Amino acid sequence: MKLRSLQGHFGNMNGRKIEFTDGFSHLVLPNGWGKSTLCAFLRVMLYGLDTSKRDTQQTLSDKTRYIPQDGHAMGGRLEIEWNGRRIAILRQTGKGGPMQDFDAFYMDTGEKCRLLTAKNCGQVLLGMGEDAFLSSMMVDGEDMKRPSEELQELLTSMAQTGDATGSTSKALTQLDCWRLDIQSGRGHGELPDAQREQAVLEEQLEQLERLSHDIARQQEKYHKLERTAQQAQDAYEQSCQAYTESQADRENRQRIVREEREQRIREIRTRTPDENLVREAGDILYGYEGAVRLEREKRESMPAIETRRRQAVERMEKAQHEREIEVNRTTKPKIRWVAGIFALIFGILAAATGIMQVEWFPGMQNIAGMLKQSSLPMVLSLLAVVCLLLTFLGSVQKPPKPLPDIDEEKKQLEIEYQHILDEQQMAASVLLEERDRVIEAGKKLSPKVTNVEEAAEAIRSAMADLQLIRREQSALGDVILEIQRGPGSEQGPDEMQQQLDALQAKMAAARRASEAAHEQLLRLQRQADAIGTLESVREKLSACRVRVERLHKQYQAIEHARKIVSSENAALRARISPQITSLAQSYLAYLTADNYQEIRLDDRFRARTDGADGRLLGELQLSSGARDQLYLALRLAVCETLAGAKEAPLILDDPFLTSDDASTERGIALLKEIGRKRQVILLTC
Numbered sequence: 001m002k003l004r005s006l007q008g009h010f011g012n013m014n015g016r017k018i019e020f021t022d023g024f025s026h027l028v029l030p031n032g033w034g035k036s037t038l039c040a041f042l043r044v045m046l047y048g049l050d051t052s053k054r055d056t057q058q059t060l061s062d063k064t065r066y067i068p069q070d071g072h073a074m075g076g077r078l079e080i081e082w083n084g085r086r087i088a089i090l091r092q093t094g095k096g097g098p099m100q101d102f103d104a105f106y107m108d109t110g111e112k113c114r115l116l117t118a119k120n121c122g123q124v125l126l127g128m129g130e131d132a133f134l135s136s137m138m139v140d141g142e143d144m145k146r147p148s149e150e151l152q153e154l155l156t157s158m159a160q161t162g163d164a165t166g167s168t169s170k171a172l173t174q175l176d177c178w179r180l181d182i183q184s185g186r187g188h189g190e191l192p193d194a195q196r197e198q199a200v201l202e203e204q205l206e207q208l209e210r211l212s213h214d215i216a217r218q219q220e221k222y223h224k225l226e227r228t229a230q231q232a233q234d235a236y237e238q239s240c241q242a243y244t245e246s247q248a249d250r251e252n253r254q255r256i257v258r259e260e261r262e263q264r265i266r267e268i269r270t271r272t273p274d275e276n277l278v279r280e281a282g283d284i285l286y287g288y289e290g291a292v293r294l295e296r297e298k299r300e301s302m303p304a305i306e307t308r309r310r311q312a313v314e315r316m317e318k319a320q321h322e323r324e325i326e327v328n329r330t331t332k333p334k335i336r337w338v339a340g341i342f343a344l345i346f347g348i349l350a351a352a353t354g355i356m357q358v359e360w361f362p363g364m365q366n367i368a369g370m371l372k373q374s375s376l377p378m379v380l381s382l383l384a385v386v387c388l389l390l391t392f393l394g395s396v397q398k399p400p401k402p403l404p405d406i407d408e409e410k411k412q413l414e415i416e417y418q419h420i421l422d423e424q425q426m427a428a429s430v431l432l433e434e435r436d437r438v439i440e441a442g443k444k445l446s447p448k449v450t451n452v453e454e455a456a457e458a459i460r461s462a463m464a465d466l467q468l469i470r471r472e473q474s475a476l477g478d479v480i481l482e483i484q485r486g487p488g489s490e491q492g493p494d495e496m497q498q499q500l501d502a503l504q505a506k507m508a509a510a511r512r513a514s515e516a517a518h519e520q521l522l523r524l525q526r527q528a529d530a531i532g533t534l535e536s537v538r539e540k541l542s543a544c545r546v547r548v549e550r551l552h553k554q555y556q557a558i559e560h561a562r563k564i565v566s567s568e569n570a571a572l573r574a575r576i577s578p579q580i581t582s583l584a585q586s587y588l589a590y591l592t593a594d595n596y597q598e599i600r601l602d603d604r605f606r607a608r609t610d611g612a613d614g615r616l617l618g619e620l621q622l623s624s625g626a627r628d629q630l631y632l633a634l635r636l637a638v639c640e641t642l643a644g645a646k647e648a649p650l651i652l653d654d655p656f657l658t659s660d661d662a663s664t665e666r667g668i669a670l671l672k673e674i675g676r677k678r679q680v681i682l683l684t685c
Contacts, residue, residue, distance in 0.1 A: 001081070001126060001649065002020075002022065002649060002679045003079075003080055003649050003679060003681065004019065004079040005018060005019040005078075005079045006041065006045065006078045007076065008041055008075060008076025008077060009068040009070060009073065009074060009076065010037065010040075010044070010068060010074060010075075011034055011037035011065070011066040011068065012037060013034060013037060013038065013041060013068075013076075015070065015072070020679070023675040023680070024671055024682070025675075025680065025681045025682065026668070026682045027681065027684075028684055029683060029684070035653050035654065035683040037066060039138060039653050039683075042078070042651065043133070043134070044066075044076075044099055045076055045078040045089055045091055046089075046122035046130075046133070047121070047130040048091070048099065048100075048102075048118055048119065048121070049062055049063060049091075049097075049098055051063055051100070063097070073092070074093050074098040075090075075092040075093055075099065076091055076099075077089070086108065087105070087106055087107065087116070088104070088105055088107050089116070089121065090102070090103040090104070091118075100118070102117065102118035102121070127648075128648075133648075137648050137649065137651060138651050138653070139632070139635045139639070139650070139651065139653065168565065172565060175561055175565070179555065179559070182551050182554055182558070183551075183555055191548065191551040191552070191555060194544060194547050194548045198541065198544045198548055201537060201540050201544055204531050204532070205534070205537050205541055208528060208531055208532070208534050208537055209534070211524055211527055211528045211531075214524055215521065215525060215528065218517065218521045219521060222517040222518050222520075222521050225513050225514040228510050228513075228514070229513070229514040231510075232503070232511075233510075233511075235503050235506075236500070236504055236506075236507045239496070239499060239503050240500065242496070243496050243497070258480065265473060275466060277444060277445065278445070278459075280441065281441035281442070281444065281462065282459060284434070284437045284438055285438055285441070285456055285460070287434050287437070288437065288452075288456070291433075291435075292431060294427045294430070294431075295424075295427040295428055295431045298423060298424040298427045298428075299424065305417070312413055313410065313413070316409055316410065339387045339388070340387070340388070340391040342383075342387040343384045343391055344384075347380075347384040349380045350377045350379075350380030350381040350384055353376050353380060354377030435452045438455045438456060439452055439455045442455025442458045442459055445458045445459060445462050446458040579641045580637045580641050583637035584633045584634045584636075584637035585633075587633035587637060588630060591663065591667055592663075592666075628656065629659065629663060631655075632656075636650075636670070640674070648678070649680070649681060650674065650678060650679070650680045651681045652681070654684055655667065656684070668682070
C-alpha cells in the first residue's frame, strides 16, 4: 500500500491537502503546524476513532484533543494505491459519532470497495493491527523524552522482540498484579480472604448445627413442662368450676343485676350519639349560653349608658354655663367706697389744715402739740393717699383658670360610647355565630332540629343521657366489684377454698418452670438467629467454596499465562532478535560513520565501537545524538523486520530531535536508501 494524499478537518489541519510521492517524501513543516496531528489523522483514517474512551485528568481522548479548529465537523479523505488501483477512503461525522461514517471506492471507476469496512480497513490494507502499525510503521521522537531506565527497557524490548510499545513487559506486569491481587506471599489477596471467610462460615455452620440440636432438646423439654402446666391449669379450673357452682345462686343474682345494668346502658347508648360529639355539642351550647348572657348584659346596660351619657353632656354644659357666669362676675371692677370717702375727707382736711391752719376741735391742741404744725397737712395728705390706694386696690380681679376643653371631653365621651356600641354589636355577631353553631351541632345529634331552641333541647337531652350512662356504669362497676369480691371475709376460707389455693400455687409453679424453659429456648434461638439460618450459611459456604475454587483456577490460569507469555516471548526473541540486531548494526554503523559497529544483547544492552570496549547504554555513557541514532537504527530495523514483504509506508515524525547536521544528513541518506524499496515519509521542522 502507498499513500497518495490526505485531506481533512482534524485538529489544526483545517482542510489542508497533503500529497505524497513514491519512495522518499520529505515534508518540512513548521513547529505547531501539526505533525503529530497528521500522524494521528492517518491512524484514525486507517483504524477509526475510538469513541468509547473518555477524558481523564491526565489525558484527553482523541475526539476531544483533535476537535477541528476551523469549526467543521470532524472528517477526512485518504487516497491510497493498493494492488495497482487507487482507492479513496472517506470518514465523516454521522449519527454514530465523529469519524464513524465510512466509505471506500475505486477512483478510476467509482465502484465501492467492498473489501474495506470501517473496522477492518487498516488490517486489510497493511496486514497488521493498530498496535503493530504504531510499533512498526510509525516512528516519532517522543520516545526520546523517556527517562534513561524506561528508554533502556524500550530499546531492549525492540531489539529482542521488535515490540516498540513494551506490551510484553506490560502484560507480564499486569499478570503479576493480578496474581498479587489474588494471593501474595504475606497472606493478603482475594484468595486468603476467601479462605478465611470459608473457615469462618464452616465454624458458623458447626455452631449452628450444635445450636439446632440444643434447640430441639430444649423444645422437647419446654413442651413437656407446658403440658404439665396445662394439666395443673385444667385441675385448677375444674376446682374453680366446682367452687363456682357452690355459689351459683349468689352469682346468678349478681349476673342478672349486671345484665340488667348492661342492657340499660345499651338501650341508652342506642339513642345517644357519639360521646365525643355530645361533648363537643355541650361545649358549643355552653359557649352559646355565655354569648346570650353577654349580649343580654350589653343590651340591658344600653339604656343606663344612654342616660349616663346624656347626664354627662348636660352636666358638662351646665358646668360650662356656670363657669361663664362666675367669670363674668369675678372680672367686674370692685371699688371700696368707704376708703374713697375717707380719702376724700383726709384730702379736704389736709387742704383745709394747710390753708387755714384751723384747729377743728379741742383735742387737736394736744395733737398739734405733739406734731409740728407744719407737718400736719402732710400727714393728712399721706392718709388720703393711703385711703385712695385702698379704694382701688384689688378692684380688677384676676381671671379664673379656664375650664377643660368641653369639646374634647365630648369627643372622648363619644369615643367611649362608640366603643360600647361596638362591643354590643360584636356580642350580637358572636351570638349569631354561636347560634348557628348550636343549630349545626343539634342537627348532628337530631336531624329534626330546625331552630336554636330545638337544638339546645336536643343537646341537653343527649348530655342528660350521657350523665345517665355514667351513673349506670358506676352502678355496674359496683356490681362487678361486688362480684369480684366474692363472699364476705367474715365467713373465712373453707376446705374447698384451701384446696383451690393449693392447686393455684401448683399451677403457678408449673407455669414458672414452663416460662423458664421457654426463655432458655428463646435465648438459644436468638443465638442461632444472630448467626443466620442453616440454609443461608450453607449457601454462603457453598458460594465461598466456589469462589475459592474459582480463585485457585484464576491463579493457576495467571501462572500458566505468565509461562506462555514468557515462553512465547523467548521464542519470538530467538527468532526475531538476530534479524533485528543484524539489521540495526548495519543501520547504526551507517548513521554513526562506523563509530558503532556492533550491538550485543545480554543482561545489559551494549553498543560496541570499533576496536574499543563495549559501552553501557545510558545517558551517562552515550551522548543524546548517539542515543537517538541507536533508537532510530533499532526502530528502522524493527519496521523492516516486522513489515517484511508488505508494501507498508514508513512514517517518521521528527526522529532527529537531538542530532547534529552531519548525523541528520546521514539519517536522511539512510531513509532515502530505504525509500528505494518502500515508501518513506519524513516529517521535520
